[in-house]
Each structure stands twice: as structure tokens, then as C-alpha cells.
Amino acid sequence: MTDAQPHDPARDDARHPARDRPESDRTPENDQIPDNDRAAAHTAAVERALAxxxxxxxxxLLSGQDMWTLPAVPGIGLRSLVMSDGPIGVRGRQWSAEDPSIALPGPTALAATWDPGLARRAGHLLAQEARRKGVHVLLAPTVNLHRSPLGGRHFECYSEDPLLTGAIGAGYVRGVQEGGVGTTVKHFVGNDAETDRLTVDNRIAPRPLRELYLAPFERIVEEARPWGIMTAYNQVNGSTMTEHRSLVHDVLRGEWGFDGVNVSDWTAARDTVRALRGGLDVAMPGPRTVFGAPLAEAVRAGQVAEAEVDDAVRRVLLLAARTGCLDGVPAAVDPADVPRGIDGRALAREVARRGFVLLRNESVGGARRALPIDPAAVRSIAVIGAGAREARVLGGGSATVYPESVVSPLEGLRTALPDHVEVVYAAGAEPRTRLPHAREGFTLRARYLAADGRLLAETPQFDGQVRATGGFPAGVTRQNLAAVELTGSFTPRLTGGHTFAVAGSGELRLTVGGSVRFDDHCAPEGNDPFEMLMHPVERRVTAELTAGEHIEVALRFVPLRLGLGEGIDALYFSLGHSEPQLDPDAEIEEAVRAAAAADVAVVVVATTEEVESEGFDRGDLRLPGRQDELVTRVAAVNPHTVVVVNSGSPVELPWRAEVPAVLLSWFPGQEAGAALADVLLGAHEPGGRLPTTWPARLDDAPVTTVTPSRGRLDYSEGVFIGYRAWQRSAVAPAYPFGHGLGYTDWEYESLDTTPDSVRVRVRNAGDRPGREVVQIYLASPADTAPDAPERPARWLAGFAVVEAAPGESVEAEIPLPDRAFAVWEEKDRGWRRVEGVYTVEAAHSVADRRLTGEVTAG
Known part of the structure; x- marks a missing residue:
């Protein structure tokens, strides 16, 4: 196919007829209208519109008209396509709390379930949310790999393993698109760290590029047929991804047959001609991009052919047809057949507890294990840690949404425990360097005002963070907006000196209880407009308040500027708050006293947005503040100490051997506390397994280089990342890939192999129902030729989730994909199946292999 030829989606759809998919993968619209007929109708409608x-x-049509949308063309029946972040919830056109969103657990939590079916159900919910908000395309999922634990966006990606990443991503994409909403799988490719992400040239050799970094995208394209791909900011091997013809045109479209839209990451497109010829279809955001008018000029100047433009427009029109935005043709999914009536809060709670990973669960005093806690056997529980009252439920950056409500761990336990159990709270140690956004005890609204004081709009606020990116509330424009007031009431819980924080670039005036506490012009630091918007300098003041005494609070903000360039509306300011606090030493002492007096101590430790967020990489893996000291001090006075780790990616746990139980909650979404109570009290078992290896120390990790040198970052480790690399190390990690405990025990009874599958029988040997993730690893043949490419000691080849009642045996049949036996040969530019007798291992984790067998690859 040459660039000038039209792309016929019917040819691609014909490769995936509905009858070739298993029944569980079929949806009603597949049965009502055959894929080939629907694809032919889409092709005909696209050609009519294009003409x-x-x-x-x-x-x-190839350029955003604003932050989130493409233009409508009423003359051809084309409505405006609306895109929206993010991976754990649907924000909508406005990045504000005006229209709350369901907040699911973070992507690492979803991957920790090892359940593509659950990811698919999450996709159904997100599609339901997207339809409710008028969104046609979701800018997700993120399927870059956990190359290094320092990656700042680690929490937004799934795993260090490409097979697990691809399986969870495919389930997610299927679910969203079965709901009639498009996806854009991102960031294609190599966006595995944040440092200098706009310019870094990631040097990745062909073999790791194919076997690791491209592999999840390839699987998702082949299995789930996404309607969109988002290309990354970074370069790969000398070419920015928005201009990377070899990877986008030749591999993505040519080899894999991708027929969807290729959209740039926001502001990533840099050159009109190179971007179009590189395979980019849509440059976002608008209205000023390298496409639009500059592209028309390039065509008229003879720099590109109009036929090349037509190919990109065809793909945009096909996306419109699939999402129901093009008149005269049925959408890819009949509106009557999309999944509906999904309880978002219930699903958020289920995903959270299914993703919790129980890292450690030892006996207490020679008696029963620390978890689950028996409410009938305890009289008091000390709940300790700032994260217990203010849980971090989602990651920072474009993954952020505004849920209607959040259940904290403290609230969840208090609600679930019987009345006879006393719950005592102590903060212990503050991990944050910035105050949390005002929430508990506050009722707030944002009032948008004109220069004459006229009210333009008023919206409720989830917390003290006022943000609008890509659009203001209805009736508000850059031209008429002069100020915003965050107003409402606050009822303090404690008497004493309360600390308030204001942040924003412009004039800020804070009034608390009728008294002006802050009134000043706050200038931004630096020249980066995104940093000025997202991370303005914080100023603090204190006010003496009385517990239970209702007061009025108002923060008036006159912004220094509105927007991030032409056409991108943007606004941000915030009100933070913290209760009266003891000095840090006294805070820890208070927590230790509470723990010593309680039957059980539950300590919640957490990362913060200052150390784990989009936009920067981590400098270390330590928990911020004095949280490590807090755990050690509490464990010394209470032998029944349970530590809950609230982080999106690995952190060092130097005290892990000092406590009987460690539970990893990731970023657990809006139902965090309810799900945590389910698991801690034994109503449900924690179902998660680690999707990435947890090092004991950063220095032990195989890959710790995420900072470019002279603009380049060499992936010199090749195919050896994650557990593939740990197997070559003399140092063991704290917890291996695939590790996770439940509340029952499993015996692996038998393993049988065929050339293309494995059957494993396991038995629930415990006294309560449970769920097990059966993991299959392959090890290279012993007689591999000396000149063959070096391979890991073993690699994940498949997995299955099984459930069984006490004493029950169940069998899992797990396919062995052909790719598991192949390596990428750059000399022949293709995959080569490595023949020989492979060892097959059925495992509870990569380090806990229970049964072995053999399979011959011919």
C-alpha cells in the first residue's frame, strides 16, 4: 500500500469475523450486523463524506478546535468528536469538580488483579461514564512498561511485563469500545519516564523494542482493535514519535493492520510535513497546531499531496462513524446494546479489594495470622497515619478526576466495625510538604465573577482545588471572567490553631470567619506555563478556631493570566487546610501511646503528589516524612501491627520484617476505605498479585537511570528489565513479581502440557473460599545454540484466575502463545521461533514455582 492509496477498513475487519471470536467476546451488535457488512457501510459513508x-x-478535521474536541461539519452530518482523559475515570470537557466522576483504582491496582475480564468490566463502566458526559473517545489506557521504579508515571501504567500489560490493556479496550466509546492506547512508544519527556531521545535496540515495549501495543491492536493510538512526546532512535514513519506507518499500520486514528499527545506535534508523512492523523490541542491552515499551505506548496491528507481524514471520519458522530451510518455498537446500569461505586470497591496485595501475613504471638482481623476478638483498634484520614486515592497529573465522595480508611473501618470496638485515630507523621486541599468539614462552591461583580456561573466544589482546563463553566469566557471566589463554610473538629494555605498565580485574598488572613499578589516561579498552572507556590496562614463553631470561609482569586496559549482555557488556584497539630516528635509519641493501648494497630503510610506524579520522575523510593520511623515505633509497642501501603508504585519498606502484616493498597479509588474494611475484617480476601517487582532498596533495582545524558537515554539493559533482570542478580527483591497472599492455602496438584497449552489443577487446601492466580513461566531449552540470543532465565507465558471453595479442586487451561517461543531477529527483521524442549513451570509467583513439565517447540 502506498501513502496515496485509501485505507479500506473492511479489509482489516474481515480478518476478525465475529464467528472466530469466543462467545464470551461477542456482543449483541456483532450478531445483529456482521462485521464485514458494518465495515462496508462505514467505508461507504466515509468515502461519501470525504468527497x-x-x-x-x-x-x-486533523486539528483540534480547542483542548478536547474536533470540529463539526454539519454539511456532511459530522458532529464534533469529544475526547477526555483519563485512565481511572472520565473527566469530560472540563477539568473541574462541576461534574463529578467515578474514580476507579489506579492502573497498577487494576493490573494487580491479573484479571482481563475485570478490566473489561471497568471499561464498560468508563464507557457508561463517557456517554453520560458526552465523551466519544477516552484518552487511555497507558500501556508503557515499568522499566524503572523511579518512573514518575509508574502508577498510571500496568506492569513490568509486556504480556500482562497487553492482556489487561486489551480487556480495558474491549470493555470501553463495547460501550460504544473509542480508546487511544498510549503512549506509543517508549514514554517510560518523565524526565525531559518532551525532548528525550530514547535509544532502544530492535530486540527489546519489539519484545518488550511494542509488545503490549501489538497485542492490544490484534486482540481488541482499538479505534485510536496516542503517540508520545519522546523520540525513539532519533525520531520524535509524532514523525516516526518506521514505527507508525510501517509497523503499527503496515505489519499490525491498525486502522484507527493516530492522535498526538497534547502539544507533541512539531512539524507539519514530517508529522503527516510520519503517520500522525490528529494534532492536539487546538486551535493552533501544525495541521489545520499550515497543512493546507503545505499541500498548495507541493510539499505533501492532498491524497496523503485524504488518508488521515478517512481515519478521522471512520472514528466518527464508529462512535456515532457521522450521520447516515450505524455506529460500531448499537446504542441499545451497550452495557448500562453499572453501579460505579460497587465496581470501584470490587476492583480495589481485588487489587490489594497482601505482601506479608505472619502469626501474632504464635496464634492466628494477623489478617483478617476478627472484630469479635478485639475491643480497640488504633488507626494511625495521615493517609488514614486523607487517603490518596488517585495519581497526579492527567489521571486526576473529581469523585463525588471518597471513603477514607478511617471512615471505612469505623463504619464496618461493630459498636463495641473502639476506634482511636492518631496522625503520627505528616508525609506532605504541601497542605491537603480543604475537604473534611468544608462545604464549598466556586463563583465565577465579571469585572462589575456580576455572577457568571456557580459550581459545587469537591474540595479546595479549583481547576478548569480546556473549558470554563457555561457562560464563562476569557473575555468576561475577572475573578473567582471559593466560598462556603467550615466547621472545625478541633479547637486550636488551624493552618490554611493559598496557592495560585495572581491576586489572592483569604477571609476566615470575617477576618482577612491573607491578601497579596502571588507571582509564579519560573517560566513554564504548565508548572505555573499546576504547581503554584503555596502561602500559609494560621487562625485560632473553636471546635464545632460554624464559620464562613472565602478565597478570592484574580488570575495573572487565563489559559495556556491561544484557545486553551485554563485556571487553577487552591485552598489548603490542616488541623491543629503537635510538633512532629509529639505527633509520633501520641501515635505510639494510642497503639500501645489498642488490641490492633493499623498504620497507613502513603506517598504524596509531591513525590509521585506525572511530570517528574522520583528521586528515591523512600516514604516521605518520618513514616518509616512511625511504623518502627508503633511495631515496637504493639505486636499486632498491620501496615497499609498507599502508593502507586514501589517504595522501600525497611521495617517489613518488624510487623506481622503488610498490605499494599496502591491508589485505591474513591471507595478506598470501604474496600479496605472488607479485606482487613475478612469479608473478602485480598485478591492481588504484584504486577511489578518490589526492591528492598533502590540500589538493588536493575534499572535506575531515567535521566538523559546530552538528550539521550540509552536502554542499555536490553531485554532485561523487571523480573527478567532480577533473576540475574545475586540480590533478591523484597517481594517478587507475581507475589501475593490470600486468606487460604493452595496446593498445585497436576500439570499437563500440549504443544500449545497447559492444564493445571489446583486445590483450595484452606478453610474458606479463595481465588488464585495460576502463572505459567517458560524456561529456555537446555540445548539452545551457543550463538542464540541471550534470554531471561524464565518469562511469563500465560496466566489464569481460578476460584474454589474449601477442599475443592479446579482446573485451568492456559494457552501458550506462539510468540512465547520466539525472539526478534534484527538481521532478518522478523520473529524466529526457537526450537527445542522448554521447561514449563506452574507458579504462585516467579519465585514460588510449584510444578514443572516440558513442551517441545518445533
Missing amino acids: ALDLDTKVR
Whole structure:
């Protein structure tokens, strides 16, 4: 196929007829209209629409008209396509709390379930949320790999393993698109760290590029047929990804047959001609991009052919047809057949507890194990840690949404425990360097005002963070907005000196209880407009308040500027708050006293947005503040100490051998506390297994280089990342890939192999129902040729989730994909199946292998 030829989606759809998919993968619309007929209808509608467009209209369709949308063309029945972040919830057109979103647990939590079916159900919910908000395309999922634990966006990606990443991502994409909403799988490819992500040239050799970093995208394209891909900011081997013809045009479209839209990451497109010829279809955001008018000029100057533009427009029109935005053709999913009526809070709670990973669970005093806690056997529980009252339920950056409510661990336990159990709270140690956004005890609204004081709009606020990116509330424009007031009431819980924090670039005036506490112009630091918007300097003041005494609070903000360039509306300011606090030593002493007096101590330790977020990489893996000291001090006075780790990615746990139980909650979504109570009290078992290896110390990790040198970052480790690399190390990690405990025990009874599958029988040997993740690893043949490419000691080849009642045996049949036996040969530019007798291992984790067998690859 040459660049000038039209892309016929019917040819691609014909490779995936509905009858070739298993029944569980089929949806009603597949049965009502055969794929080939629907694809043919889409092709015909696209060609009719394209024929009616002039050049200037065509190029407009390849450029965002604002932050989140593509333009409508009423003359051809084309409505405006709306895109939205993010991976754990659907924000909508406005990045604000005006329209709350369901907040699911973070992507690492979803991957920790090892359950593509659950990911698919999460996709159904997100599609339901997208339809409710008028969104046609979801900018997710993120399927970059956990190359290094220092990666700042680690929490937004699934795993260090490409097979697990691809399986969870495919389930997610299927679910969203079965709901009639498009996906854009991101970030294609190599966006595995944040440092200098706009410019870094990641040097990745062909073999690791194919076997690791491209592999999840390839699987998702082949299995789930996403309607979109988002190309990354970074370069790979000398070419920015928005211009990478070899990877986008030749591999993604050519080899894999991807027929969807390729959209740039926001502001990533840099050159008109190179981007179009590199395979980019849509440059976002608008209205000023390298496409649009500059592309029309390039065509008229003879720099590119109009036929090349037509190919990109065809793909945009096909996306419109699939999402129901093009008149005269049925959408890819009949509106009557999309999944509906999904309880978002219930699903968020289920995903959270299914993703919790129980890292350690030892006996207490020679008696029963620390978890689950028996409410009938305890009289008091000390709940300790700032994260217990203010849980961090989602990651920072574009993954952020605003849920209607959040259940904290403290609230969840208090609600679930019987009345006879006393719950005592102590903060212990503050991990944050910035105050948390005002929430508990506050009732707030944002009032948007004109220069004459006229009210333009008023919206409820989830917390003290006022943010609008890509659009203001209805009736508000850059031209008429002069100020925003965050107003409401606050009822203090404690008497004493309360600390308030204001942040924003512009004039800020804070009034508390009728008294002006802060009134000043706050200038931004630096020249980066995104940093000025997202991380303005914080100023603090104190106010003496009385517990239970209702007061009025108001923060008036006159912004220094509105927007992030032409056409991108943006606004941010915030009100933070913290209760009266003891000095840090006294805070820890208070927590120790509470723990010593309680039957059980539950300590919640957490990362913060200052150390784990989009936009920067981590400098270390330590818990912020004095949280490590807090755990050690509490464990010394209470032998029944349970530590809950609230982080999106690995942290060092130097005290892990000092406590009987360690539970990893990731970023657990809005139902965090309810799910935590379910697991701690034994209503449900923690179902998660580690999707990435947890080092004991950063220095032990195989890959710790995420900072470029002279603009380049060499992936010199090749195919050896994650557990593939740990197997070559003399140092063991704290917890290996695939590790996770439940509340029952499993015996692996038998393993049988065929050339393309493995059957494993396991038995629940415990006294309560449970769920097990059966993991299959392959090890290279012993007689591999000396000149063959070096392979890991073993690698994940498949997995299955099984459930069984006490004493029950169940069998899992797990396919062995052909790719598991192959390596990428750059010399022949293709996959080569390595023949020989492979060892097959059925395992509870990569380090806990229970049964072995053999399979011959011919």
C-alpha cells in the first residue's frame, strides 16, 4: 500500500469475523450486523463524506478546535468528536469538580488483579461514564512498561511485563469500545519516564523494542482493535514519535493492520510535513497546531499531496462513524446494546479489594495470622497515619478526576466495625510538604465573577482545588471572567490553631470567619506555563478556631493570566487546610501511646503528589516524612501491627520484617476505605498479585537511570528489565513479581502440557473460599545454540484466575502463545521461533514455582 492509496477498513475487519471470536467476546451488535457488512457501510459513508469536503475543511478535521474536541461539519452530518482523559475515570470537557466522576483504582491496582475480564468490566463502566458526559473517545489506557521504579508515571501504567500489560490493556479496550466509546492506547512508544519527556531521545535496540515495549501495543491492536493510538512526546532512535514513519506507518499500520486514528499527545506535534508523512492523523490541542491552515499551505506548496491528507481524514471520519458522530451510518455498537446500569461505586470497591496485595501475613504471638482481623476478638483498634484520614486515592497529573465522595480508611473501618470496638485515630507523621486541599468539614462552591461583580456561573466544589482546563463553566469566557471566589463554610473538629494555605498565580485574598488572613499578589516561579498552572507556590496562614463553631470561609482569586496559549482555557488556584497539630516528635509519641493501648494497630503510610506524579520522575523510593520511623515505633509497642501501603508504585519498606502484616493498597479509588474494611475484617480476601517487582532498596533495582545524558537515554539493559533482570542478580527483591497472599492455602496438584497449552489443577487446601492466580513461566531449552540470543532465565507465558471453595479442586487451561517461543531477529527483521524442549513451570509467583513439565517447540 502506498501513502496515496485509501485505507479500506473492511479489509482489516474481515480478518476478525465475529464467528472466530469466543462467545464470551461477542456482543449483541456483532450478531445483529456482521462485521464485514458494518465495515462496508462505514467505508461507504466515509468515502461519501470525504468527497464532499474541500481542502480547507479536510485539514481542519486533523486539528483540534480547542483542548478536547474536533470540529463539526454539519454539511456532511459530522458532529464534533469529544475526547477526555483519563485512565481511572472520565473527566469530560472540563477539568473541574462541576461534574463529578467515578474514580476507579489506579492502573497498577487494576493490573494487580491479573484479571482481563475485570478490566473489561471497568471499561464498560468508563464507557457508561463517557456517554453520560458526552465523551466519544477516552484518552487511555497507558500501556508503557515499568522499566524503572523511579518512573514518575509508574502508577498510571500496568506492569513490568509486556504480556500482562497487553492482556489487561486489551480487556480495558474491549470493555470501553463495547460501550460504544473509542480508546487511544498510549503512549506509543517508549514514554517510560518523565524526565525531559518532551525532548528525550530514547535509544532502544530492535530486540527489546519489539519484545518488550511494542509488545503490549501489538497485542492490544490484534486482540481488541482499538479505534485510536496516542503517540508520545519522546523520540525513539532519533525520531520524535509524532514523525516516526518506521514505527507508525510501517509497523503499527503496515505489519499490525491498525486502522484507527493516530492522535498526538497534547502539544507533541512539531512539524507539519514530517508529522503527516510520519503517520500522525490528529494534532492536539487546538486551535493552533501544525495541521489545520499550515497543512493546507503545505499541500498548495507541493510539499505533501492532498491524497496523503485524504488518508488521515478517512481515519478521522471512520472514528466518527464508529462512535456515532457521522450521520447516515450505524455506529460500531448499537446504542441499545451497550452495557448500562453499572453501579460505579460497587465496581470501584470490587476492583480495589481485588487489587490489594497482601505482601506479608505472619502469626501474632504464635496464634492466628494477623489478617483478617476478627472484630469479635478485639475491643480497640488504633488507626494511625495521615493517609488514614486523607487517603490518596488517585495519581497526579492527567489521571486526576473529581469523585463525588471518597471513603477514607478511617471512615471505612469505623463504619464496618461493630459498636463495641473502639476506634482511636492518631496522625503520627505528616508525609506532605504541601497542605491537603480543604475537604473534611468544608462545604464549598466556586463563583465565577465579571469585572462589575456580576455572577457568571456557580459550581459545587469537591474540595479546595479549583481547576478548569480546556473549558470554563457555561457562560464563562476569557473575555468576561475577572475573578473567582471559593466560598462556603467550615466547621472545625478541633479547637486550636488551624493552618490554611493559598496557592495560585495572581491576586489572592483569604477571609476566615470575617477576618482577612491573607491578601497579596502571588507571582509564579519560573517560566513554564504548565508548572505555573499546576504547581503554584503555596502561602500559609494560621487562625485560632473553636471546635464545632460554624464559620464562613472565602478565597478570592484574580488570575495573572487565563489559559495556556491561544484557545486553551485554563485556571487553577487552591485552598489548603490542616488541623491543629503537635510538633512532629509529639505527633509520633501520641501515635505510639494510642497503639500501645489498642488490641490492633493499623498504620497507613502513603506517598504524596509531591513525590509521585506525572511530570517528574522520583528521586528515591523512600516514604516521605518520618513514616518509616512511625511504623518502627508503633511495631515496637504493639505486636499486632498491620501496615497499609498507599502508593502507586514501589517504595522501600525497611521495617517489613518488624510487623506481622503488610498490605499494599496502591491508589485505591474513591471507595478506598470501604474496600479496605472488607479485606482487613475478612469479608473478602485480598485478591492481588504484584504486577511489578518490589526492591528492598533502590540500589538493588536493575534499572535506575531515567535521566538523559546530552538528550539521550540509552536502554542499555536490553531485554532485561523487571523480573527478567532480577533473576540475574545475586540480590533478591523484597517481594517478587507475581507475589501475593490470600486468606487460604493452595496446593498445585497436576500439570499437563500440549504443544500449545497447559492444564493445571489446583486445590483450595484452606478453610474458606479463595481465588488464585495460576502463572505459567517458560524456561529456555537446555540445548539452545551457543550463538542464540541471550534470554531471561524464565518469562511469563500465560496466566489464569481460578476460584474454589474449601477442599475443592479446579482446573485451568492456559494457552501458550506462539510468540512465547520466539525472539526478534534484527538481521532478518522478523520473529524466529526457537526450537527445542522448554521447561514449563506452574507458579504462585516467579519465585514460588510449584510444578514443572516440558513442551517441545518445533
